[in-house]
Amino acid sequence: MSSEHDLTPLTETQKQQLAEKLSPEARRILLNQGTEPPFCGGLLDNKQEGVYHCALCELPLFSSEHKFESHSGWPSFYQPVNKAHLRYLSDSSAGMIRTEIRCARCDGHLGHVFDDGPEPTGERYCLNSVAMQFQASE
Numbered sequence: 001m002s003s004e005h006d007l008t009p010l011t012e013t014q015k016q017q018l019a020e021k022l023s024p025e026a027r028r029i030l031l032n033q034g035t036e037p038p039f040c041g042g043l044l045d046n047k048q049e050g051v052y053h054c055a056l057c058e059l060p061l062f063s064s065e066h067k068f069e070s071h072s073g074w075p076s077f078y079q080p081v082n083k084a085h086l087r088y089l090s091d092s093s094a095g096m097i098r099t100e101i102r103c104a105r106c107d108g109h110l111g112h113v114f115d116d117g118p119e120p121t122g123e124r125y126c127l128n129s130v131a132m133q134f135q136a137s138e
Helices: 012-019 025-034
Strands: 049-053 061-062 086-091 098-105 109-114 124-127 132-136
Touching: 012 025, 025 109, 061 124, 086 109
Parallel strands: none
Antiparallel strands: 049 061, 049 132, 086 098, 098 109, 109 124
């Protein structure tokens, strides 16, 4: 799958330079595969139209038109802007096998994807709010 965006992986130096603008919590989540507590993220209840970008490298990830209320405590989407913008990794760190999602360009940890979402995809992309920045539509 191709993208109109440059998906060239960032160097470690570039990632560290970009991470300087982030809060300690955002660095913990994006760079060290952390998770924010449920029902506390700033983007959970966001109803504005726009696009959610990676908080580290600003790659567009999810559109508000694909956001839904999953009652999981984290912002949830049923599909990304472009699957090429995400990396999918097997994650067994929580005593279960899950699919971790990371930004394809900066390798920042975003959250996980599950197969219990709504139609048309049946997927639930469950994201950490601090791993994203929202840009409202004009």
